[in-house]
Amino acid sequence: MNIRRVVLGAAMSLIFVVGCGGGGTGTGASPAGATPAAGADAVEVTIADFAFTPAEATAAVGGAVHWTNNDSAPHSVSWADEEPESNDLDNGDDYERTFDAAGTYEYACGIHPTMTGSVTVTQ
Ligand SMILES: [Cu+2]
Numbered sequence: 736m737n738i739r740r741v742v743l744g745a746a747m748s749l750i751f752v753v754g755c756g757g758g759g760t761g762t763g764a765s766p767a768g769a770t771p772a773a774g775a776d777a778v779e780v781t782i783a784d785f786a787f788t789p790a791e792a793t794a795a796v797g798g799a800v801h802w803t804n805n806d807s808a809p810h811s812v813s814w815a816d817e818e819p820e821s822n823d824l825d826n827g828d829d830y831e832r833t834f835d836a837a838g839t840y841e842y843a844c845g846i847h848p849t850m851t852g853s854v855t856v857t858q
Contacts, residue, residue, distance in 0.1 A: 777801035813845035
């Protein structure tokens with residue numbers, strides 16, 4: 736008896752999920768990154784396979800960019816301007832910089848100088 740109920744419940748759940756998924760434009764289904772200047776939300780840059788992704792990030796004045804190292808190797812964010820270099824970021828570590836003026840900010844990994852990226856900040 737109980738088993739039959741569980742199976743029926745699972746079947747109902749499956750129908751529910753399929754019905755929702757087919758709609759395409761459910762509430763809260765907007766993809767991440769679709770609205771880059773969403774207030775205080777930082778722009779995300781991922782470090783993996785010895786590369787920054789996206790290598791060319793954009794942010795609004797007053798906005799922040801947030802790096803997360805998903806690589807097995809340590810990396811850092813070393814700036815061409817006067818901003819201090821980040822700490823060495825081990826796997827899972829993160830770092831954030833807020834940009835108060837428009838411009839293009841070039842950076843590289845302080846450990847692997849061939850890894851480069853930039854942040855373009857616009858008004
Ligand atoms: Cu590196």
